[in-house]
Amino acid sequence: xxxxxxxxxxxxxxxxxxxxxxxxxxxxxxxxxxxxxxxxxxxxxxxxxxxxxxxxxxxxxxxxxxxxxxxxxxxxxxxxxxxxxxxxxxxxxxxxxxxxxxxxxxxxxxxxxxxxxxxxxxxxxxxxxxxxxxxxxxxxxxxxxxxxxxxxxxxxxxxxxxxxxxxxxxxxxxxxxxxxxxxxxxxxxxxxxxxxxxxxxxxxxxxxxxxxxxxxxxxxxxxxxxxxxxxxxxxxxxxxxxxxxxxxxxxxxxxxxxxxxxxxxxxxxxxxxxxxxxxxxxxxxxxxxxxxxxxxxxxxxxxxxxxxxxxxxxxxxxxxxxxxxxxxxxxxxxxxxxxxxxxxxxxxxxxxxxxx
Amino acid sequence: xxxxxxxxxxxxxxxxxxxxxxxxxxxxxxxxxxxxxxxxxxxxxxxxxxxxxxxxxxxxxxxxxxxxxxxxxxxxxxxxxxxxxxxxxxxxxxxxxxxxxxxxxxxxxxxxxxxxxxxxxxxxxxxxxxxxxxxxxxxxxxxxxxxxxxxxxxxxxxxxxxxxxxxxxxxxxxxxxxxxxxxxxxxxxxxxxxxxxxxxxxxxxxxxxxxxxxxxxxxxxxxxxxxxxxxxxxxxxxxxxxxxxxxxxxxxxxxxxxxxxxxxxxxxxxxxxxxxxxxxxxxxxxxxxxxxxxxxxxxxxxxxxxxxxxxxxxxxxxxxxxxxxxxxxxxxxxxxxxxxxxxxxxxxxxxxxxxxxxxxxxxxxxxxxxxxxxxxxxxxxxxxxxxxxxxxxxxxxxxxxxxxxxxxxxxxxxxxxxxxxxxxxxxxxxxxxxxxxxxxxxxxxxxxxxxxxxxxxxxxxxxxxxxxxxxxxxxxxxxxxxxxxxxxxxxxxxxxxxxxxx
Numbered sequence: 001x002x003x004x005x006x007x008x009x010x011x012x013x014x015x016x017x018x019x020x021x022x023x024x025x026x027x028x029x030x031x032x033x034x035x036x037x038x039x040x041x042x043x044x045x046x047x048x049x050x051x052x053x054x055x056x057x058x059x060x061x062x063x064x065x066x067x068x069x070x071x072x073x074x075x076x077x078x079x080x081x082x083x084x085x086x087x088x089x090x091x092x093x094x095x096x097x098x099x100x101x102x103x104x105x106x107x108x109x110x111x112x113x114x115x116x117x118x119x120x121x122x123x124x125x126x127x128x129x130x131x132x133x134x135x136x137x138x139x140x141x142x143x144x145x146x147x148x149x150x151x152x153x154x155x156x157x158x159x160x161x162x163x164x165x166x167x168x169x170x171x172x173x174x175x176x177x178x179x180x181x182x183x184x185x186x187x188x189x190x191x192x193x194x195x196x197x198x199x200x201x202x203x204x205x206x207x208x209x210x211x212x213x214x215x216x217x218x219x220x221x222x223x224x225x226x227x228x229x230x231x232x233x234x235x236x237x238x239x240x241x242x243x244x245x246x247x248x249x250x251x252x253x254x255x256x257x258x259x260x261x262x263x264x265x266x267x268x269x270x271x272x273x274x275x276x277x278x279x280x281x282x283x284x285x286x287x288x289x290x291x292x293x294x295x296x297x298x299x300x301x302x303x304x305x306x307x308x309x310x311x312x313x314x315x316x317x318x319x320x321x322x323x324x325x326x327x328x329x330x331x332x333x334x335x336x337x338x339x340x341x342x343x344x345x346x347x348x349x350x351x352x353x354x355x356x
Numbered sequence: 357x358x359x360x361x362x363x364x365x366x367x368x369x370x371x372x373x374x375x376x377x378x379x380x381x382x383x384x385x386x387x388x389x390x391x392x393x394x395x396x397x398x399x400x401x402x403x404x405x406x407x408x409x410x411x412x413x414x415x416x417x418x419x420x421x422x423x424x425x426x427x428x429x430x431x432x433x434x435x436x437x438x439x440x441x442x443x444x445x446x447x448x449x450x451x452x453x454x455x456x457x458x459x460x461x462x463x464x465x466x467x468x469x470x471x472x473x474x475x476x477x478x479x480x481x482x483x484x485x486x487x488x489x490x491x492x493x494x495x496x497x498x499x500x501x502x503x504x505x506x507x508x509x510x511x512x513x514x515x516x517x518x519x520x521x522x523x524x525x526x527x528x529x530x531x532x533x534x535x536x537x538x539x540x541x542x543x544x545x546x547x548x549x550x551x552x553x554x555x556x557x558x559x560x561x562x563x564x565x566x567x568x569x570x571x572x573x574x575x576x577x578x579x580x581x582x583x584x585x586x587x588x589x590x591x592x593x594x595x596x597x598x599x600x601x602x603x604x605x606x607x608x609x610x611x612x613x614x615x616x617x618x619x620x621x622x623x624x625x626x627x628x629x630x631x632x633x634x635x636x637x638x639x640x641x642x643x644x645x646x647x648x649x650x651x652x653x654x655x656x657x658x659x660x661x662x663x664x665x666x667x668x669x670x671x672x673x674x675x676x677x678x679x680x681x682x683x684x685x686x687x688x689x690x691x692x693x694x695x696x697x698x699x700x701x702x703x704x705x706x707x708x709x710x711x712x713x714x715x716x717x718x719x720x721x722x723x724x725x726x727x728x729x730x731x732x733x734x735x736x737x738x739x740x741x742x743x744x745x746x747x748x749x750x751x752x753x754x755x756x757x758x759x760x761x762x763x764x765x766x767x768x769x770x771x772x773x774x775x776x777x778x779x780x781x782x783x784x785x786x787x788x789x790x791x792x793x794x795x796x797x798x799x800x801x802x803x804x805x806x807x808x809x810x811x812x813x814x815x816x817x818x819x820x821x822x823x824x825x826x827x828x829x830x831x832x833x834x835x836x837x838x839x840x841x842x843x844x845x846x847x848x849x850x851x852x853x854x855x856x857x858x
Contacts, residue, residue, distance in 0.1 A: 216728045219710070219717050227703040233660060233694060234714035235683030 011288060018286075018332035019300070026325045030317065040315035047310025048303040054310065056192030060264065062302030064089070064256040064273065066201035068280030069287060069294040070208045071123075071252030075141075076289055077212055078245030079225035080134065084145025086277030087152030088126045088253025089260070092119035094156055096258035097268035098166060100179025111182040116258050123254015124247045126152060131246025135239035141246065157270040166268060176268040185263040195263035202295060204252070209291040221245055253277060274305075282330050301326065358420075360385040360517060360548050361406070366415035368401055375401040376412070377572040383517075388539060388549045390559045390580070392592055393569035394789035395760055399552045402569070403519050406550075407439045408432040419517075438515030440506045442522050448495035452488055452505050453477055456512050480511050485541055500531035507538065517548045524558060525787065528647045529817070529850065536562050554592070554789050556585040557818075568592055593790055601797045601822050604805035608825070609638030610673070612809035613659075613778050618668035620654050628654040629665075630833040636778065636809040641800070643824030643841075644813040647853050651833035652813045653695065656782040659811070660692040661685045662700075672777065686715045689777035693767055693784045695813075701767040704756030708746070709737035711755045712770050744769040745795075761792030768799055779803050782813045797823060817846050817853075831855055 023041070030037040048058045068085050075082035082088075096119040103111060130144025159166040160174045168177040185195040212218035223231040224241045232238050256276060265272055283301050287294030308322040361383040368376040375398045383389045391399045404410045406417065408426030417424050419435055426432050429439075446455050453474045462469040474490045481488040486504045494502060503523060510518050520539075524532045539549055539562060551563060559566050559580060566583070568575040568591040575591045589597040613636040622628035629651045636642045646652055657663035659670070661682035670678045672688055680688070694700035702711050713722055713733050721732050737751040746758075746765045755766060764784070771779070781800060785793040800823060804810055814820050820827055820841075827839040829852040837852045851857075 214728060214730065215726045216717055216723060217726065219728050223703055223706070223710075223714065223717075226705045227699070229699050230701060230703045230714065233662060233682055233692065233700045234717070235661075235681070235686045236717075237681075237683075 014336045015286065015288065015297075015333065018329055018336055021332045022325050022328040025328050026321065029324065030321070035315055035317050040311055040317045040321075043314040044304070044307035044311040046307070046314075048307030050310075052189070053192050054306055056189055056194040057306040057309075058299070058302045059194055059198050060302070061276075061305040062298045063197040063201045063263070064260050064276040065280055065283050065298035065301055066198075066205060066295060067252050067256035067259065068276050069284040069298060070204060070291055071127075071249040071256070072280050072284040073289050073291055073294065074208065074212075074221075074252065075127075075245050075249035076284065077218075077225050078221045078242060079228065080131075080141050080242060080245055080249070082127065082130075082145055082246065082249040082253070083142050083281075084126060084130060084148045084152075084250065084277075085253040085256070085280050086273060086275065087145070087149035088123035088250045089257035089273045089277045090149075090152040090156045090271075091122040091126045092254030092257025093261045093268055093272055094159060094166070094257075095119045095122035095254070096183075096261045097176050097179060100183035100262060101177045101267070103183075104180060106182050108182045108184075108186070111180065112185055112262060115179075115183050115262055116255060119254045119258025119261075120251045121254065123257065124251040127246040127248075127250020127253070128243065131243040131250075134246070135242040153271070156268070160269055168267070174269060178267045179262065183262055184266060185259065187263075193264055197259040197263045200259065201298075204255075205291045205295050208252075212291065217244070256280075279326070282326055285330055285333060358385055359383060360420060361550075362416075362418040362421075363402070363406065364416045364418070366402065366405060366417075367413045368398075368405060368410060369413055374572050376405070378415070379569070379572070379574050381567055381574065382577070383548060383550060384565070385548055386543060386546055387564040388543055388551060388562055390563035390566040391550060391552045391569060392554065392556070392559050392566050392588060394554055394592060394791060395787075397569040397592075398572040399569055400521060401572075403439065403521065403550065403552060406432070407437060407519060433513055433515070436514060436516035437519070438510030438513060438517070439519040440503065440510065440521065440523060442525065444502050444506055446494045446502060446505060449493065451491050451493050452497075452508070453490045455494060455505065456509050460513075477508065477512060481508055484508075484511060484538065484545065486538060498531075499526050500528070500534065503527070503531075503535070504538070507542075515547075517550070518542065519550045519552070521552045522554070523551070524553070524555070528815070530647070530854065556588050556592075556790075559588060560585060570594055589790060597790055597794065601794075601801055603823075604801055606639035606805055606807060608640050609807060611635050611637050612673060613811065614669075614671045614674075616669045616671075618655075618658065618665055618670065620658055620663055620665040620668075622654055628833050629658070631668075632830070632833065632835055634828055634835060636811050638809055639804055639807045640826070641804050641810040641812055641824045643820035643827045644811070644830050645817055645820045645827055645849055645853060646815075646830035648815050650830050652782070652815075652830060654833075655830070656692075656695065656780055656813055659685075659690065659780045660694070683718075687719070689775060691771035691774075691776040691779045693764075693771060693779070693781040695782035695786065697763055697767050702755045702763055705754055707752055708741065708755060708758075708766060709734050709751040711766055712737040712740055712751070714770065716774065740769040740773055743773075760787050761789060761795070764788060764792065764796060768796065772799060772803060776803070776808055779808060779810045780813075781810065783815060784812070785814075785816065785819060817849060821846065821849075829853055 027037040030040050047054050049055055071085055072082055096115045099115045099118045126148050129148055130141045133139040133144050134141040158164050160176055161167065166176040168175055185197055187193065187195045212222060220236045221241050223236055224238050228238050257273065260273060261268060279301055283294055283297045287297035304322045304326060308319040311317050312319050359382045363379060363381040366376050366379040379402055393399045401410065405412045408429045408431050424435060453470060456477055457473045462473050477490045486508055488501065488504050488508055523535060527535060542549060553559060563580045565577060566580050567577040568588065570592060615632055615634050618629050618632040620629040632655060634642065644652060654663055658665055661680055664679050669676065677685065677688060698704060703714065716722065717728060722729050734751060741749050741751055744765050746762050746769065755763060784796045784800065788796065800810060812820060812823055824841055827841055827849065828835045829837045829849060831853065839849055
């Protein structure tokens with residue numbers, strides 16, 4: 001058992017080193033580009049943590065990243081790449097908004113629940129398609145999910161376009177009507193947009209962890225992911241679990257979108273997600289594909305997203321710099337194994353080499 | 357004879373194990389020298405050092421009495437050393453010629469001079485009777501032929517000393533014979549061959565001298581003509597080894613498995629089983645002998661539910677189980693040792709305790725509602741690890757980190773630990789050393805002793821001969837003949853395996 005603990009300490013250390021190196025790299029790039037890195041980083045931190053509003057925004061961005069990452073992990077544990085989270089988020093948003101403004105007169109708790117279930121079902125449906133094509137015909141899920149993204153984006157643009165069926169006639173904006181108050185997720189911090197969604201996200205992280213590592217379904221899903229041939233010989237219905245994984249994956253994409261609409265925007269407009277579905281992939285990798293680990297990495301990404309606004313305003317550094325840093329984090333994560341092994345090898349050679 | 361290679365006091369330490377402990381090896385020019393030892397004895401480590409893949413911690417390597425220090429395989433190749441690995445290093449979509457010139461492409465102006473290379477390779481192939489077609493694509497030729505391409509590659513690069521790492525493990529008996537012919541021919545032409553193996557039969561058949569390794573140390577180097585398999589086995593394992601398995605005398609009972617006129621296709625959709633009929637009774641071991649690719653794989657897949665059949669009927673205790681799913685067959689009490697344990701038998705990235713329940717994840721007592729009762733799983737796994745002597749005794753390690761023998765023990769522990777009616781074992785000792793093979797055979801005999809039915813499929817004729825009560829020979833998807841192992845010989849069976857008639 002002690003070995004397992006050592007291993008997880010080591011991996012956590014690896015992640016921290018990768019993050020540190022990425023910021024160091026960003027520091028150097030900022031310096032070369034003629035910015036003052038201290039000011040830039042200072043405003044980044046100040047933006048995310050220096051004010052009540054900034055901190056709330058950090059958690060607001062963290063929320064959909066957690067949901068999205070849970071989706072990514074569920075597919076990944078079954079050996080599948082769900083590249084369709086951004087589309088599933090869009091579908092979740094559409095369903096949540098529609099149910100939010102069409103159903104009147106429900107108690108808030110019930111209305112919100114209905115909207116979230118609807119969003120989840122929409123996302124799940126968006127995952128079912130590629131999952132079925134993969135399981136039945138062997139069509140690669142990356143292709144399937146990416147194609148489904150385009151359908152989702154265009155459906156969402158059409159619905160709120162000038163003559164779209166969900167377009168709000170009272171405004172010129174390409175947006176749907178506002179949802180009823182009963183569908184709005186309750187805000188928990190006065191003067192900010194922070195809502196209950198963050199707790200829901202953390203709660204579901206534990207649910208997914210339990211599902212994957214403590215239930216028979218999770219066991220079978222992971223078995224298919226690690227070796228589908230042995231899983232098949234072990235009596236597991238491989239196509240069924242592939243489809244299930246994609247459905248569950250899409251389901252969380254849908255929830256991410258639904259919660260975003262019900263908690264923040266209160267109405268649908270095209271491309272309301274600023275790329276949470278894509279960031280979720282990086283968040284998952286940085287969180288070591290663990291449903292608990294991603295709480296931390298989603299928070300880091302939330303911090304970068306929220307802080308970058310002030311960084312752009314004060315230090316004049318483009319928000320895109322944050323994309324560079326997140327990219328470099330992932331790069332160093334990928335590098336950590338070969339580099340780590342190299343160092344280990346050299347060290348061991350020093351310890352044992354030619355001394356016997 | 358002058359020695360061409362001398363390795364003196366070679367020490368190689370890995371983080372957790374001393375792989376080579378002051379090893380001395382002397383190989384004479386123009387001999388076939390066997391390196392014999394169990395898995396993990398340090399044979400491959402020693403040869404990887406000689407080939408420049410590993411660096412040794414201390415000791416000396418001398419080639420023709422000149423000390424050398426290799427920094428990589430390129431140095432070894434430059435010194436005339438070549439190695440045929442267990443896994444071939446060939447590009448499937450390239451031709452033989454294209455594979456061979458890779459890394460040292462002959463050029464004419466700006467273009468490849470393939471014609472010159474092709475001629476050269478054709479000449480070499482002819483000279484050494486390798487019978488390789490230089491313009492054939494690797495993906496279209498047999499495994500045995502691919503191995504010859506690897507040999508040809510060494511010759512093309514001017515190797516004088518050739519290392520063969522367990523070359524027979526992937527070959528059919530016929531291909532093995534041909535490999536022996538080629539090796540003898542290479543020796544006649546002045547090449548020196550080092551042959552890594554753990555099979556005693558091969559040592560006796562092909563080598564001039566043999567060096568036995570155990571636990572990283574050299575036990576002895578002796579002339580093959582002055583020893584016998586028993587002595588070699590004792591040196592290799594460190595104790596007496598029984599070659600004949602003790603067959604328990606069991607009353608043959610009711611018929612358990614009955615297969616009637618079975619037709620099925622292979623992966624590519626071509627007929628693989630063309631009317632197989634057989635039955636197995638309680639307390640009986642029925643062995644299927646045959647050359648690889650005659651339908652054995654498909655037969656085992658059908659019996660484990662992994663392949664649907666076109667026609668025919670399978671029944672277990674007179675109950676029709678035709679085209680049942682894997683899960684249904686597991687629950688019916690059919691145990692399955694797959695031919696490729698790393699592919700079908702185990703999930704290498706899973707903990708031992710997760711592997712030890714694969715197949716009964718949904719059964720009592722591990723099922724508790726939707727939950728997998730990990731406490732029960734772990735208790736049960738700990739017992740199995742103890743009972744079947746799986747090492748290390750740690751259910752938290754991943755299956756992939758175990759040795760081949762222990763991986764097979766995990767499969768056997770899992771399959772034998774419940775109430776089974778029929779065992780379908782496919783090449784159960786594949787890739788295992790003498791000690792582990794003995795264990796596997798004893799376990800199969802235990803199943804027989806308990807009055808269960810066993811269908812044994814193996815490419816090792818000696819294994820089928822030793823364990824079976826009846827031997828069926830499969831050829832081109834049909835059972836061609838039945839033999840009583842007490843009243844037949846390997847050569848008689850071998851003839852039918854090759855398509856001949858009794």
